[in-house]
Amino acid sequence: MHARESARSLIRLRGLTRVWGRGESAQKALADVDLDIAAGELVAVVGPSGSGKSTLGALIAGLDRPDAGSVVVCGSRLDRMPADDLAVWRSDNVGIVFQNFNLIATLTALENVLLALRFGRRTPKRSEAARAALAAVGLEAKAHRLPSQLSGGEQQRVGIARAMVHRPALVVADEPTGSLDTAAGRHVFELIQRLRNGGTTVVFITHDLALASLADRTVHMRDGRIDPANAGSR
Amino acid sequence: MRSALREMRRAPLRVAASTLAIALAIAAMGIFAIPSMASNTLRDIAAADLAAHLQLTTTPFDATTLRAEIEQMDGVEAVELGTTGTVTFGSGGTGGEGVRVESYPESSSVNRIRLGEGRMPRDAGEVLVSPGVAPLGSVLRTPGGDPGDLTVVGLGQSTLSAADEVVFARPDTAALLTGIEGSNTISLRLADPTAENLETTLASVRAVLGSRSVALTSLPVSLPDGAHPIEEGITEVSFMIGSLGVVAGIVALVLLASTASAMVTERTRDAAIMRAIGARRRVARRELRRPAVFVGLLGTAIGLPLGVLVANVVAEMVLERFAGLNPPFSLDPVVLAASAVFGVLGARIVSARSARRVARVELTTALRDREPISFGNRWSDRMLARIPTGGVLSRMSLRSMARRRGRSVALTAQFGAAVGAAVLVACLAASIADFNGAELASFRWDHETTAADPVSPFGLDRPDRTGSGNGAGTGAEAAIHTEGMIDDWEIEVFGVAPDTAMIDADVTSGSWLSPSGTPSRRPGDVLPAVLAERFADQEGYEVGDQLTVDLAAGPTQFEVIGLHPIRSVALFAPADALSVELGTPGRGNTLWSTGGPPAPGSVGAAVVNTTRDELFAEDAAARDAILGIFGAIGVIVVSVSLIGTGSTVAMNLFERRRETATLQANGARRRDVRRLLGVELLVVGMTGWTLGSMAGIAGARAIMGFFAASNAIDLGFEVAWTALPLAALAVAGVVHLFAVTAARGAQRKPLESTLRAAT
Ligand SMILES: Nc1ncnc2c1ncn2[C@@H]1O[C@H](COP(=O)(O)OP(=O)(O)OP(=O)(O)O)[C@@H](O)[C@H]1O
Ligand SMILES: [Mg+2]
Numbered sequence: 001m002h003a004r005e006s007a008r009s010l011i012r013l014r015g016l017t018r019v020w021g022r023g024e025s026a027q028k029a030l031a032d033v034d035l036d037i038a039a040g041e042l043v044a045v046v047g048p049s050g051s052g053k054s055t056l057g058a059l060i061a062g063l064d065r066p067d068a069g070s071v072v073v074c075g076s077r078l079d080r081m082p083a084d085d086l087a088v089w090r091s092d093n094v095g096i097v098f099q100n101f102n103l104i105a106t107l108t109a110l111e112n113v114l115l116a117l118r119f120g121r122r123t124p125k126r127s128e129a130a131r132a133a134l135a136a137v138g139l140e141a142k143a144h145r146l147p148s149q150l151s152g153g154e155q156q157r158v159g160i161a162r163a164m165v166h167r168p169a170l171v172v173a174d175e176p177t178g179s180l181d182t183a184a185g186r187h188v189f190e191l192i193q194r195l196r197n198g199g200t201t202v203v204f205i206t207h208d209l210a211l212a213s214l215a216d217r218t219v220h221m222r223d224g225r226i227d228p229a230n231a232g233s234r
Numbered sequence: 235m236r237s238a239l240r241e242m243r244r245a246p247l248r249v250a251a252s253t254l255a256i257a258l259a260i261a262a263m264g265i266f267a268i269p270s271m272a273s274n275t276l277r278d279i280a281a282a283d284l285a286a287h288l289q290l291t292t293t294p295f296d297a298t299t300l301r302a303e304i305e306q307m308d309g310v311e312a313v314e315l316g317t318t319g320t321v322t323f324g325s326g327g328t329g330g331e332g333v334r335v336e337s338y339p340e341s342s343s344v345n346r347i348r349l350g351e352g353r354m355p356r357d358a359g360e361v362l363v364s365p366g367v368a369p370l371g372s373v374l375r376t377p378g379g380d381p382g383d384l385t386v387v388g389l390g391q392s393t394l395s396a397a398d399e400v401v402f403a404r405p406d407t408a409a410l411l412t413g414i415e416g417s418n419t420i421s422l423r424l425a426d427p428t429a430e431n432l433e434t435t436l437a438s439v440r441a442v443l444g445s446r447s448v449a450l451t452s453l454p455v456s457l458p459d460g461a462h463p464i465e466e467g468i469t470e471v472s473f474m475i476g477s478l479g480v481v482a483g484i485v486a487l488v489l490l491a492s493t494a495s496a497m498v499t500e501r502t503r504d505a506a507i508m509r510a511i512g513a514r515r516r517v518a519r520r521e522l523r524r525p526a527v528f529v530g531l532l533g534t535a536i537g538l539p540l541g542v543l544v545a546n547v548v549a550e551m552v553l554e555r556f557a558g559l560n561p562p563f564s565l566d567p568v569v570l571a572a573s574a575v576f577g578v579l580g581a582r583i584v585s586a587r588s589a590r591r592v593a594r595v596e597l598t599t600a601l602r603d604r605e606p607i608s609f610g611n612r613w614s615d616r617m618l619a620r621i622p623t624g625g626v627l628s629r630m631s632l633r634s635m636a637r638r639r640g641r642s643v644a645l646t647a648q649f650g651a652a653v654g655a656a657v658l659v660a661c662l663a664a665s666i667a668d669f670n671g672a673e674l675a676s677f678r679w680d681h682e683t684t685a686a687d688p689v690s691p692f693g694l695d696r697p698d699r700t701g702s703g704n705g706a707g708t709g710a711e712a713a714i715h716t717e718g719m720i721d722d723w724e725i726e727v728f729g730v731a732p733d734t735a736m737i738d739a740d741v742t743s744g745s746w747l748s749p750s751g752t753p754s755r756r757p758g759d760v761l762p763a764v765l766a767e768r769f770a771d772q773e774g775y776e777v778g779d780q781l782t783v784d785l786a787a788g789p790t791q792f793e794v795i796g797l798h799p800i801r802s803v804a805l806f807a808p809a810d811a812l813s814v815e816l817g818t819p820g821r822g823n824t825l826w827s828t829g830g831p832p833a834p835g836s837v838g839a840a841v842v843n844t845t846r847d848e849l850f851a852e853d854a855a856a857r858d859a860i861l862g863i864f865g866a867i868g869v870i871v872v873s874v875s876l877i878g879t880g881s882t883v884a885m886n887l888f889e890r891r892r893e894t895a896t897l898q899a900n901g902a903r904r905r906d907v908r909r910l911l912g913v914e915l916l917v918v919g920m921t922g923w924t925l926g927s928m929a930g931i932a933g934a935r936a937i938m939g940f941f942a943a944s945n946a947i948d949l950g951f952e953v954a955w956t957a958l959p960l961a962a963l964a965v966a967g968v969v970h971l972f973a974v975t976a977a978r979g980a981q982r983k984p985l986e987s988t989l990r991a992a993t
C-alpha cells in the first residue's frame with residue numbers, strides 16, 4: 001500500500017533534516033522527516049509552537065533547502081535546485097499564503113495578484129485572470145485598493161487570490177487564518193476548501209484544531225518529527 | 235549609549251558608512267584651517283625673521299647720512315640699508331643666468347635669514363644661498379675675478395625674498411659682486427606697522443629720497459601688521475579648497491539625515507511601545523535620536539584628528555610649493571570647534587526631524603502597522619496607485635521612490651554631489667588649461683630678455699629696434715616691462731613701440747597706440763594707454779578715462795585710448811614716453827626676440843632670459859599644484875558621496891527585504907530583482923547626474939569668476955563637456971554594480987526567515 005501511495009504522491013519527502021544555527025546553538029527544526037502527500041489532498045499540519053511546521057512548509061514550497069534528505073514536489077527534485085531554477089519552479093507550480101499576508105504595500109490588490117503572473121509562463125490574458133481570481137475571493141470591488149486600505153481578512157483573501165491565480169498544482173498556506181478572527185478565518189478556509197475541490201493539493205499549517213479536523217488528513221508534528229501516533233490520521 | 239550600540243549591532247555596515255562619511259566630511263572641513271594656520275605660521279616666521287614692514291629698492295645712494303635721517307622718523311624701529319644686484323656667475327648651479335645677490339650684514343636688525351642647512355658666512359669668500367641656487371659646499375665663480383671664488387657654506391632664505399633664488403653675501407662681497415657703490419635698498423621695521431603708519435612713513439622716506447635725487451626703481455613692498463608676502467595668495471587658494479570641503483560636509487549631512495531617518499523610522503514600533511508603557515513623547519524622541527547622535531559624535535571624533543592631519547598635510551604642500559617653507563604642526567581651535575559643532579549639532583538636528591515625526595504617529599497606528607513606512611495613507615499615494623503605467627514592476631519602482639521620498643531625495647543628492655564634484659574639478663581643469671594657453675596669446679615673441687637690475691641697457695631708438703645693436707637674433711625689439719599699482723591692483727606696464735611686431739595690436743574698442751609725432755615729452759605729461767579690457771570692465775574704466783598708475787618713480791597719469799583683449803592685468807603705453815617718465819629716456823629694460831636670445835655677454839649687463847615655453851611650463855606647474863589640491867578634495871567629496879550612495883542603497887534594500895523576498899517567493903529570479911533595483915536606481919542616478927552636472931558647471935563657473943574677479947584677469951570659462959558622458963557612464967556603472975550586488979545578496983538570504991518576520 002505504501003508503494004502504491006508513493007507512486008501517485010505529489011509531494012515526497014525522505015529523511016528531511018533542517019538545522020538552524022551552528023555549533024552549540026545548532027537546533028534541529030526538522031529531524032529525519034518522511035512524508036508523502038497525494039495529488040488533490042488537503043493536508044492539515046498541526047503541532048505545538050516551535051515543532052517545525054513552518055520549516056516543513058517552506059521546504060515543500062521551495063522557499064528553503066534542507067540540510068539533509070530529499071524533497072520531490074510536482075516531479076521536481078527541489079533540494080539541489082539552484083536558486084533561480086527554484087524561483088521559476090515556484091512561479092509554475094506553487095502558490096504560497098502567509099500568516100502575515102506579505103502583500104507588496106505599494107501595489108493595489110489587483111497588481112499584487114498580477115505579480116504572481118509576472119514571472120511565470122506567459123499567460124495571454126493576465127489581467128483577466130487576475131480579475132477572475134479576485135472575483136473568486138469576493139474582492140473584485142476592491143481591486144484598486146492598496147493593502148493599507150484593506151482589512152486583515154481582505155488582505156488574506158488577496159493573498160489567496162495571488163496564490164491561485166496561476167493555477168498551481170500545490171498551495172502551501174502557513175497559518176493563513178492565524179491573524180484573523182473566527183469569521184474571517186472561516187471564510188479563508190472555505191476558499192482553501194474550494195481550491196482543493198478544484199483539484200489543487202493544499203498543505204494547510206494551522207493551530208486551529210477545529211479547522212484541521214475538516215481536512216482530508218492531519219499530520220501532527222512534535223520536536224521536528226512527525227508524531228508517529230498521529231501520522232496521517234483522517 | 236546602549237541603544238546606540240544595539241543599533242550598531244543591528245546594522246553595522248550602515249552605521250560604519252555614516253560614521254566614515256561624517257568623519258571624511260569633518261576631515262575635509264579641516265581645510266578651512268589652512269588660511270589661518272598658514273597665516274599664523276607665516277606671520278610667526280616673519281616676526282622671528284624680523285621681516286621688514288617696508289622695503290624699497292632705489293638707485294644707489296650714500297648710506298651714511300640717510301640712515302640717521304630715516305632712523306629719526308616717527309615710529310621707525312629699525313633700518314637696514316643694503317645692496318642688491320644681479321650677477322652672472324661663471325659656474326655653479328646658476329646655469330649662466332643672472333642671480334640676485336643681496337647683502338647681508340653679520341648682525342641684522344631687519345630681514346634676518348633663516349638658516350636651513352650649513353652655517354652663516356664668516357668671511358668675504360663665503361656666501362649663503364637660497365635652496366635651489368647651488369648645493370651646499372659648491373663654489374660660485376665670479377665673472378670679473380673679484381672678489382674671487384665664493385664657497386656656499388649655508389642654505390637659507392629670508393622672508394622678503396620668499397621663494398626667490400638669492401645669493402646672500404656679506405656687504406663688502408655684495409658690493410664687489412654687483413659693482414654698486416653705496417646702497418640701493420632700504421628695509422625698515424615700524425613699532426606699530428599699521429597700513430596707515432606704513433603709508434605715512436613711505437611718504438616721508440620718498441620725500442627724503444627725492445631731496446637727494448634718489449629714485450625708487452621698483453614698487454615699494456609694504457607688509458602691514460606683520461603680514462608675510464605670500465599670505466594673500468595662500469588664503470585665496472585655501473578658501474577655494476575649503477568651499478569644496480563644505481560640499482563634502484553637506485553631502486555627509488544628507489547621508490546622516492537619511493541614515494538617521496532610517497534608524498529612527500525603523501524603531502517606530504519600539505517608540506510606540508515605550509509610549510504605550512508610559513514614556514512621554516520627549517523621552518521617546520530622545521531615545522529615537524540617540525543612535526544618530528552617537529554616529530555624529532563618533533564620526534566627529536574620528537574626523538577631527540583626521541582633519542588636523544589633512545589640514546597640516548595640505549598646508550605643508552601649499553607652503554612648500556609657494557614659499558619653500560616647512561610649517562610646524564599646528565591647529566586652528568576655531569575650525570576645530572566649528573567642525574565639531576557641525577558634526578554633533580548636525581546629527582542632532584537631522585535626527586530630531588524624523589524623531590519628531592515618528593513620535594507623533596498615533597499609538598494605535600504605530601502598534602498595528604507591520605511596515606514602518608506605510609503607503610496609502612496619503613492622498614498622493616492613492617493617486618499614484620491609480621496610475622497604471624508600465625508593468626507591475628515599474629509601478630512598484632515608481633511608488634517605492636515616492637513612498638520613501640526622503641530617501642530618494644538623499645540618493646539623488648548623493649549621486650548629484652559625486653557627479654557635481656567630478657564635473658566641477660574637470661571644468662576647473664579645462665578652464666585653467668585653456669587660460670594657460672590663452673594667457674600668452676597676445677605676445678608674439680619667443681624670448682624675453684630682461685635686465686635683471688633696474689638698469690635699462692637696451693636702446694629704444696630705431697636702429698636698435700631691429701635688435702642689431704643689442705646682439706639678439708633675427709627679430710628683436712627693445713621695450714619696457716615694469717610694474718605699477720592702480721587702485722590697489724598690481725598692473726603690468728608695457729612700454730612698446732606703437733608699430734610693435736611683438737604684441738598683438740588688435741583692440742576691442744578705442745584704438746591702439748599711434749606713432750607720436752612729438753618725441754619731446756616731459757615728465758608729468760599724460761600718456762596714452764591701452765588697457766586690458768577685463769580689468770577695465772571690472773574697475774569701470776572706459777576709453778577716454780584718465781587714470782593714475784603708481785610706478786616705481788612715482789604716480790603717472792594715463793589716458794585710456796583703447797581696450798585690449800590681453801587676459802592679465804596689463805597696460806600698454808608708448809615706450810619712448812614711458813622711458814621719459816621712468817627717468818631713463820630712450821632706454822628699455824626688456825628685449826623681445828623671435829629668432830633666439832641675445833648672445834651671452836653681448837648685452838653689457840646681467841640679464842634673465844625667459845622663453846615662452848618656460849613661462850608656459852611655470853604656469854603649468856602652478857596650475858597643476860592648484861588642480862592637484864582641487865582634485866584631492868574632489869576625490870574626498872566623490873568618496874563621501876559614494877559611501878553615502880552605497881549606504882543609502884543598502885539601507886533601502888534592507889528596508890525592502892520583505893518586499894524583495896515576496897517577489898522571489900512569487901517566482902522572481904535574480905535578474906528580475908536586479909532589473910527592478912537597477913531601473914529604480916538609474917532613474918535616481920540620472921536625475922542626480924543632471925542636477926549634479928548643472929551644479930558642477932555652475933560651481934566651477936562661480937569659482938573661476940571669483941578667481942577672475944579677485945585677480946581682475948580674464949580667466950575665461952570652459953565646460954569640460956567630455957566629463958559629462960563619462961560621469962553618466964560612471965553613474966550607470968555604479969548603479970549596475972549596486973543592482974548586481976543587491977540582487978546577489980537578496981538571493982543569498984534565506985527567504986523563509988525574511989518572509990515570516992513580523993516587521
Ligand atoms: N530562521 C530561523 N533561524 C533560527 N531558528 C529558526 C529559524 N526558523 C525557525 N527556527 C527554529 O526552528 C524551530 C522550528 O520553527 P518553526 O517556525 O518551523 O516552528 P512552527 O512549528 O512553525 O512554530 P509556530 O507554531 O510557532 O509557528 C523553532 O525552534 C525555531 O526557533
Ligand atoms: Mg510557524
